Amino acid sequence: xxxxxxxxxxxxxxxxxxxxxxxxxxxxxxxxxxxxxxxxxxxxxxxxxxxxxxxxxxxxxxxxxxxxxxxxxxxxxxxxxxxxxxxxxxxxxxxxxxxxxxxxxxxxxxxxxxxxxxxxxxxxxxxxxxxxxxxxxxxxxxxxxxxxxxxxxxxxxxxxxxxxxxxxxxxxxxxxxxxxxxxxxxxxxxxxxxxxxxxxxxxxxxxxxxxxxxxxxxxxxxxxxxxxxxxxxxxxxxxxxxxxxxxxxxxxxxxxxxxxxxxxxxxxxxxxxxxxxxxxxxxxxxxxxxxxxxxxxxxxxxxxxxxxxxxxxxxxxxxxxxxxxxxxxxxxxxxxxxxxxxxxxxxxxxxxxxxxxxxxxxxxxxxxxxxxxxxxxxxxxxxxxxxxxxxxxxxxxxxxxxxxxxxxxxxxxxxxx
Amino acid sequence: xxxxxxxxxxxxxxxxxxxxxxxxxxxxxxxxxxxxxxxxxxxxxxxxxxxxxxxxxxxxxxxxxxxxxxxxxxxxxxxxxxxxxxxxxxxxxxxxxxxxxxxxxxxxxxxxxxxxxxxxxxxxxxxxxxxxxxxxxxxxxxxxxxxxxxxxxxxxxxxxxxxxxxxxxxxxxxxxxxxxxxxxxxxxxxxxxxxxxxxxxxxxxxxxxxxxxxxxxxxxxxxxxxxxxxxxxxxxxxxxxxxxxxxxxxxxxxxxxxxxxxxxxxxxxxxxxxxxxxxxxxxxxxxxxxxxxxxxxxxxxxxxxxxxxxxxxxxxxxxxxxxxxxxxxxxxxxxxxxxxxxxxxxxxxxxxxxxxxxxxxxxxxxxxxxxxxxxxxxxxxxxxxxxxxxxxxxxxxxxxxxxxxxxxxxxxxxxxxxxxxxxxxxxxxxxxxxxxxxxxxxxxxxxxxxxxxxxxxxxxxxxxxxxxxxxxxxxxxxxx
Numbered sequence: 045x046x047x048x049x050x051x052x053x054x055x056x057x058x059x060x061x062x063x064x065x066x067x068x069x070x071x072x073x074x075x076x077x078x079x080x081x082x083x084x085x086x087x088x089x090x091x092x093x094x095x096x097x098x099x100x101x102x103x104x105x106x107x108x109x110x111x112x113x114x115x116x117x118x119x120x121x122x123x124x125x126x127x128x129x130x131x132x133x134x135x136x137x138x139x140x141x142x143x144x145x146x147x148x149x150x151x152x153x154x155x156x157x158x159x160x161x162x163x164x165x166x167x168x169x170x171x172x173x174x175x176x177x178x179x180x181x182x183x184x185x186x187x188x189x190x191x192x193x194x195x196x197x198x199x200x201x202x203x204x205x206x207x208x209x210x211x212x213x214x215x216x217x218x219x220x221x222x223x224x225x226x227x228x229x230x231x232x233x234x235x236x237x238x239x240x241x242x243x244x245x246x247x248x249x250x251x252x253x254x255x256x257x258x259x260x261x262x263x264x265x266x267x268x269x270x271x272x273x274x275x276x277x278x279x280x281x282x283x284x285x286x287x288x289x290x291x292x293x294x295x296x297x298x299x300x301x302x303x304x305x306x307x308x309x310x311x312x313x314x315x316x317x318x319x320x321x322x323x324x325x326x327x328x329x330x331x332x333x334x335x336x337x338x339x340x341x342x343x344x345x346x347x348x349x350x351x352x353x354x355x356x357x358x359x360x361x362x363x364x365x366x367x368x369x370x371x372x373x374x375x376x377x378x379x380x381x382x383x384x385x386x387x388x389x390x391x392x393x394x395x396x397x398x399x400x401x402x403x404x405x406x407x408x409x410x411x412x413x414x415x416x417x418x419x420x421x422x423x424x425x426x427x428x429x430x431x432x433x434x435x436x437x438x439x440x441x442x443x444x445x446x447x448x449x450x451x452x453x454x455x456x457x458x459x460x461x
Numbered sequence: 462x463x464x465x466x467x468x469x470x471x472x473x474x475x476x477x478x479x480x481x482x483x484x485x486x487x488x489x490x491x492x493x494x495x496x497x498x499x500x501x502x503x504x505x506x507x508x509x510x511x512x513x514x515x516x517x518x519x520x521x522x523x524x525x526x527x528x529x530x531x532x533x534x535x536x537x538x539x540x541x542x543x544x545x546x547x548x549x550x551x552x553x554x555x556x557x558x559x560x561x562x563x564x565x566x567x568x569x570x571x572x573x574x575x576x577x578x579x580x581x582x583x584x585x586x587x588x589x590x591x592x593x594x595x596x597x598x599x600x601x602x603x604x605x606x607x608x609x610x611x612x613x614x615x616x617x618x619x620x621x622x623x624x625x626x627x628x629x630x631x632x633x634x635x636x637x638x639x640x641x642x643x644x645x646x647x648x649x650x651x652x653x654x655x656x657x658x659x660x661x662x663x664x665x666x667x668x669x670x671x672x673x674x675x676x677x678x679x680x681x682x683x684x685x686x687x688x689x690x691x692x693x694x695x696x697x698x699x700x701x702x703x704x705x706x707x708x709x710x711x712x713x714x715x716x717x718x719x720x721x722x723x724x725x726x727x728x729x730x731x732x733x734x735x736x737x738x739x740x741x742x743x744x745x746x747x748x749x750x751x752x753x754x755x756x757x758x759x760x761x762x763x764x765x766x767x768x769x770x771x772x773x774x775x776x777x778x779x780x781x782x783x784x785x786x787x788x789x790x791x792x793x794x795x796x797x798x799x800x801x802x803x804x805x806x807x808x809x810x811x812x813x814x815x816x817x818x819x820x821x822x823x824x825x826x827x828x829x830x831x832x833x834x835x836x837x838x839x840x841x842x843x844x845x846x847x848x849x850x851x852x853x854x855x856x857x858x859x860x861x862x863x864x865x866x867x868x869x870x871x872x873x874x875x876x877x878x879x880x881x882x883x884x885x886x887x888x889x890x891x892x893x894x895x896x897x898x899x900x901x902x903x904x905x906x907x908x909x910x911x912x913x914x915x916x917x918x919x920x921x922x923x924x925x926x927x928x929x930x931x932x933x934x935x936x937x938x939x940x941x
Binding site: 211215236266267270286292295296300301304376380394 | 568599608
C-alpha cells in the first residue's frame, strides 16, 4: 500500500510539472507564458499568512499633515510611499500586536516636500527620517532590539535613501547611517552603487492605473511603429552641452537616429502618448538623471517591449521577474548600433517577449491600484519581505550592543526636524 | 523626460555645472611667482583666442592630446567637425575635468561628463529598414491570428466590368483594395464585350488569383440596361463559382465602388447570407436646387442602403434608396450630366456563403433558391432568397457603413490611349481650339456628333513637346 501511495503522489507531481511548463490559454484566447524569475514562480504568491507587519502610529506631522499641505503627492511618481501606508493599514498582514510582528513599518512621507513645479526637495528628508527614527526608538523597544534590522522603510526618491537628486552629491552622502541595517524599499536600483544596499527591494515608480486604463485601444490594432520614445534628449536647463544628462546616452540616440523613419522619437508630448505606445513594437527606456523611469511601467502595461539603456540597472522585483527574457538590454556604448541590435533579434524571441508581456500577472505586478488587488505591486513587496524571513540570528542584538552611529553624517542632518 | 523636467527649477544646479576652464590656473597666488605670471598670460591668451574662435578651444587641445574612444565623422565640414569636437569631450583621463567619481570601486559606471557617441554615418540603413519591416509584418500577422478572425475563409470577389475610359481608374481602385486584404482571395472579373487585353493587362498587375471571363454582349448606353446586363454578368460569375465549387464568401465589388478594409474583416462573420450598409454617393450636381425646395424635411444626409434593425438587433426591414427627390433629374444615358441613381437595393450590399450556390443540396438551407432554377434574371440578390428574414445584418446591425456606391463615367465616345501608354503617333494633327476656355459640352443626345476637334500647332521643336500638346480626349472636357 505504501508503494501505491508513492506512485499516486508521483503521478500527481508529474502531472503538475507537465501542466506548468506548457503555455496556457487565458480566457480571451491570447496565449501567454508563465513568468518565473530567479526566486521561482512567485508572482502570484499570496503573502497573507506568511508574514506579519506592525505599523507604527506616528504623529500626523510625519504623514497626514504633510499630505494635507500638498495633495499633489498623491499623483506624482513617488506616491508609492503614501499608498503603501494606506494599503498596510487595512491589509490582513497587519498586526496590532508588535510582539508577533516579523516586520515593522514606519510611515514617514519623506518625498512630499514639493516645489512650485511639483518636484520633491530632498533637503529636509534626512532630518525628517532621523526624527522619526528617534521617536520610534524612544517610544517602542523594537528599534533598539535590532537597531532596525527588522524594520523597512519606503524611500522612493531618485537615489533612494541617499536623499539627493544629484548623483555626485548622493554618492557623497551615501545611505543615511541610521538606515544601515533596515530594509529599504526603493525605486532606485543600480548594481555596485552606494545608494543600493544589499537586500533592498526595488519597486516600480508609481503610475496612475486609472489614467492608463482609460487610454487602452483595441488589441487588434496592428503595431506599426517600430521604436517609440518621447522625452528629452538634452536637458538644456541643467546640462546645455550634453554629456552629463543620461551619461550622453539620450543625446546619442537623438544624434544617431533623428532621421531614421523606424524611430518615432521626439521631445513633444502628444495627447495620444499612451495610445501610441500601444501601437509600437519597442519602447525606449533610457536613463535620465537617474536610471529608473515610469516609462518601464507604461511599456509593460501597454505591451510594448522595453529597450532598457542604463548600464548596471536593477529593475523592479528582479528576483520575481526575469527581465532579461522580457526586455532588451542595450549597453550605453552600443547605442549607435541600436537599429542593428533591434533588427537582429529573431522574430520568435520578439513574439515570446510579447507573450510574456501580455501575461496579466506581469502587468498587475507593476501597478499600485486603489483598492489593492491580488498580485499587484503591494503584494510583490510583501512577498519580497516574506522571502527574507526568517530573520537570522545576527538581527537581534545583545542588550548593550550598539552598532549604529547616531552622530554620523553631515552636520546639517543632525538638526531636529 | 519627467525626471529631467524636475531639474529645471533647482536653484543650485547651474552653478555646479559650470565646469572649470581647464587652463584656469591659480588666481589666488597670482603675482607671486614667474610661473604664475606666465600662467596668467597664457590664460589671457587662451581667452582671447577662444573669444576669436567662438568656442573653448582648450577642449580641442585636450582632444588632440588625450583622445581615446570616439568616432570622427569624415563627411562633415570643418565647422561642423569643430562643433562636434566640442561635444565629444574626453573621458576621465584629463585631470582638469570636474571631479569624476566612480560609483563604487568595482563599478564600471562612471559619473561625470561622457562623450556622445555618434557613428560615422548616422543615417538609416536600407537593409536594417527592410529587416525591421519584416519584423513588423510578423508581429502584425501574429496579432491578427490572435485577435482577428480565426480561420478566415477565402473571399470570392465578383466584378463586372467593360472597357471604357474610366475603367482604369475604377478597376485600379478596387484592385488595390483587394491587394490589401489579408485573407485569401479569388477575383472573378466578368467583362462585357468579351475578354480584352486592356482588362487583362490591368488585372495582371494585381498578383491576385483571378478568373477572367468574357460575356458576349456589349455594354449598352443607358443606365437601366447597364444594370440589367451587370446582373446577368454577376449571375454568370455565380454559375462559375458553382461549377468550380469554390469555397468561401462571395462579395460583389463593382468596379467604381469604394471599399473599406473593415468590410473584408466584417464579412468573415457571415454564416449564409448577409447584408451590409452601403452609402450612396449619388452624383448630386444639382444639390443646391434640391435644398431650396419646399420639402425641407428632406434630410440632406447621404442616403444609405442596407438592413434596418429593431431594438433587439433583429432584422426588421430594409433601408432602400428613395429616388423621388431626384425625379426628373436623373441620368438616363451614361454620358448624361444628371444624377446617376442606383437601384432600390444594390448587389454590392450583399454577401453570401459560396456553398449556397453549389449543386448538391447538402447543408444548404431551404430558403435559398437554386440558381439553375431561376426563370429570367434577378434584380438583386434578395430575389434568390425565399425568406428575407433569414438575412444576417452585418456591420453592427447595419449601423456601420463599410462601402460606398458611386457611378462616374466619361462620355461613351471619349477615347483614351490603349493601355494608357502614349506611343508616338507624330503624324496625327488635330486642329487647335480658338477659345482658351473650355466650353460646356453640348446637350447629350445620341443623334448629334458632339465631338469638337482640338488641334495644337505643331512646333518645330522637339518630339516631346508636340507629344505633350496632343489632346487625347476629344470630348473637350480635359485640356492638356
